[in-house]
Amino acid sequence: MARVLSCIQPTGQVHLGNYLGALRNWVSGQHAGDVFHGIVDLHALTVTETPGTLGANTLDLAAMLFAVGLDPEVATVFVQSHVPQHTQLGWIMECTVSFGELSRMTQFKDKSAKKEADFVSAGLFTYPALQAADILLYDAQEVPVGDDQRQHIEITRDIAIRFNHRFGDTFVIPKAVTPAAGARVMDLQHPTNKMSKSTETDAGIIYLTDSPAEIEKKFKRAVTDSDNTVAYDRENKPGVSNLLDILSVATGTPVAALVEQYSQYGKLKTDTGSAVAEMLTPIRARYEELKNDPGELSRLLRIGADRAQVVAASTLERAYRAIGLAPR
Ligand code: ATP
Ligand code: LTN
Numbered sequence: 001m002a003r004v005l006s007c008i009q010p011t012g013q014v015h016l017g018n019y020l021g022a023l024r025n026w027v028s029g030q031h032a033g034d035v036f037h038g039i040v041d042l043h044a045l046t047v048t049e050t051p052g053t054l055g056a057n058t059l060d061l062a063a064m065l066f067a068v069g070l071d072p073e074v075a076t077v078f079v080q081s082h083v084p085q086h087t088q089l090g091w092i093m094e095c096t097v098s099f100g101e102l103s104r105m106t107q108f109k110d111k112s113a114k115k116e117a118d119f120v121s122a123g124l125f126t127y128p129a130l131q132a133a134d135i136l137l138y139d140a141q142e143v144p145v146g147d148d149q150r151q152h153i154e155i156t157r158d159i160a161i162r163f164n165h166r167f168g169d170t171f172v173i174p175k176a177v178t179p180a181a182g183a184r185v186m187d188l189q190h191p192t193n194k195m196s197k198s199t200e201t202d203a204g205i206i207y208l209t210d211s212p213a214e215i216e217k218k219f220k221r222a223v224t225d226s227d228n229t230v231a232y233d234r235e236n237k238p239g240v241s242n243l244l245d246i247l248s249v250a251t252g253t254p255v256a257a258l259v260e261q262y263s264q265y266g267k268l269k270t271d272t273g274s275a276v277a278e279m280l281t282p283i284r285a286r287y288e289e290l291k292n293d294p295g296e297l298s299r300l301l302r303i304g305a306d307r308a309q310v311v312a313a314s315t316l317e318r319a320y321r322a323i324g325l326a327p328r
Contacts, residue, residue, distance in 0.1 A: 004029075004173075005140035007080075008040040010057040011048065012197035014064045016206040016276065017185035020249055022184060027069040036138050036308060037070065040080045043130060046123045047111075054093075063297055064208060067287035078304035080134065085312035089133035090126075093223045096159050096166075096197065097129050104149060118147060121128075132156040137312040139172040144179035167322040183249050188222040191238035212277035218241075219273030230262040240265065243272045250275035 004025065014023070026037065041058045048054050056156045058079055070077050080086050102108065103127055112120045123135030124131075135143055135156050143153055153176035157223045160171040197206060204222075206215055224239040232255050234241045247268070248255045262268045 001139045002033045003139055003172075004033040004038045004142045004144065005038070005135055005138050006144050006179075007134055008039045008061065009040050009044045010054065011044050011060045012057075013199060013207045013209065014061065015185075015195055016246070017195035018197075019068060020185050020246075021182035023065070023068045025182050026065075026075075030036070030070060030075040033142070035274055036076045036078070036140070037065065037136060038078055038308075038309075040131075040134065042080050042248050046121055046127055052269055056195060059294070059297060060253070060291070061315055062301055063287050063290040064283075065288060067283050068208075069207050072263075072300045072303050076304050076307045077301070078308040079301055082301065082305035083137075083287075083307065083308050083312050085137055085316045086130065086133050089312075089316050089319060090130040092128035092163075092323070093136075093159055097132070097155065097310055098162050101155060101158065102128060103128065107157070108146070122142075122295065128152050128155050129159070132159045133140065135146070135174050136160055136171045137315045138308070139311070140174045141172060142177045143174050144177050145180070148181060150176050163319075164320075166187045167319075167324075170322040172321055183245055185246065186219055186238060186242040187303065188239075188242070189225055191242045203277075206276060208280055209287065210280075211284075212274075215277040215280065216270070216273035219269050219276065222269055224265050224269075224273075228265060230259055230265070230268060232256075232259055240268070243268055247272040247277075250279045 007012070026035075027036065039058055039061055041054050046056055048057075049253055062077065062079065065077055066072065081288075108125055108127065111124055112165055114277045117125075131152050132155065136159075143156075145153060155173065157173055157175070160173050164170055164173075186204070187193045187199060187204035189201070190199075193199070197205070203218065204296055206218060210218070222239060222243060224243070225237055230240060230244075231237060232241050232244050241259075243259050244255050247253070248274070258268075263273075290300075
């Protein structure tokens with residue numbers, strides 16, 4: 001079984017795009033590999049400053065990961081800051097990567113340019129070194145990431161190869177894999193843009209925590225077009241096609257069959273709203289349950305942290321020994 005690691009930052013609320021495009025695949029993939037899922041709160045610290053926010057977002061996201069169906073007995077779900085080896089190995093990674101290499105990272109260039117005159121932390125610059133530690137600590141063979149993260153996996157490989165060359169074979173060289181393609185969900189108000197938590201208004205975004213009434217209302221107001229024929233055409237009919245795609249995954253009915261079934265936009269909208277509300281109801285119920293039982297949520301996170309730490313501690317020890325740090 002391949003060792004697989006994927007990480008997610010606790011920034012913002014989980015929406016239908018995250019669920020259908022990514023989290024559902026995490027759940028269905030948990031039995032196919034030895035999977036580790038990290039909630040990387042320390043990475044989010046590069047952009048979050050308000051006291052308490054990061055912890056609250058971390059617990060919300062953790063509750064959501066269990067609510068969508070990650071099984072703590074099968075997948076190792078942990079919080080990065082609960083496993084101190086991440087920052088410990090992070091320093092060693094910083095000493096193994098060069099200033100020049102970090103300067104070439106497009107994510108750093110983009111994010112620091114966006115912040116302009118704002119505070120640009122050194123952490124934003126050394127971010128890929130901590131990410132390399134996340135990956136190498138678990139001897140991960142596969143790291144499913146989108147295109148935007150490929151450069152960070154490349155630099156992780158370079159760091160691992162350099163370390164192994166300097167100090168002897170220590171780290172498994174990971175590779176980026178393209179995650180199983182999930183549905184691409186578009187914003188209900190701006191169906192040519194993807195549903196995204198960084199959109200300014202949330203009228204077109206379905207959060208997994210929205211009530212059935214809110215979900216139905218958002219679908220009723222979904223933007224379509226004026227020619228009133230139900231047909232699947234992503235380019236010319238993005239709104240209607242988005243609804244068909246969503247209804248198809250929510251009900252398991254192929255798009256072609258739905259096109260036959262519907263002749264009016266109104267009915268398509270209300271049915272899609274009800275199907276999504278129904279699909280999300282058990283998820284929201286489990287989420288509420290965990291949010292109301294912080295003891296249980298921390299118990300689940302401790303299971304993950306304990307399991308992660310066993311692996312992480314042994315890898316860190318291996319790295320210390322390879323370097324030849326003085327034994328204590
Ligand atoms: P941002 O708006 O800040 O880019 P986001 O809402 O797009 O955030 P990410 O945290 O970047 O979400 O992505 C988490 C996961 O969800 C990724 O695997 C990403 O591919 C997937 N994802 C995000 N939005 C969508 C979407 N609209 N449709 C399908 N998958 C999505
Ligand atoms: N940089 C990633 C999040 C991330 C990650 C990782 C992904 C941090 N550590 C390790 C895969 C493996 C992002 O911004 N999505």
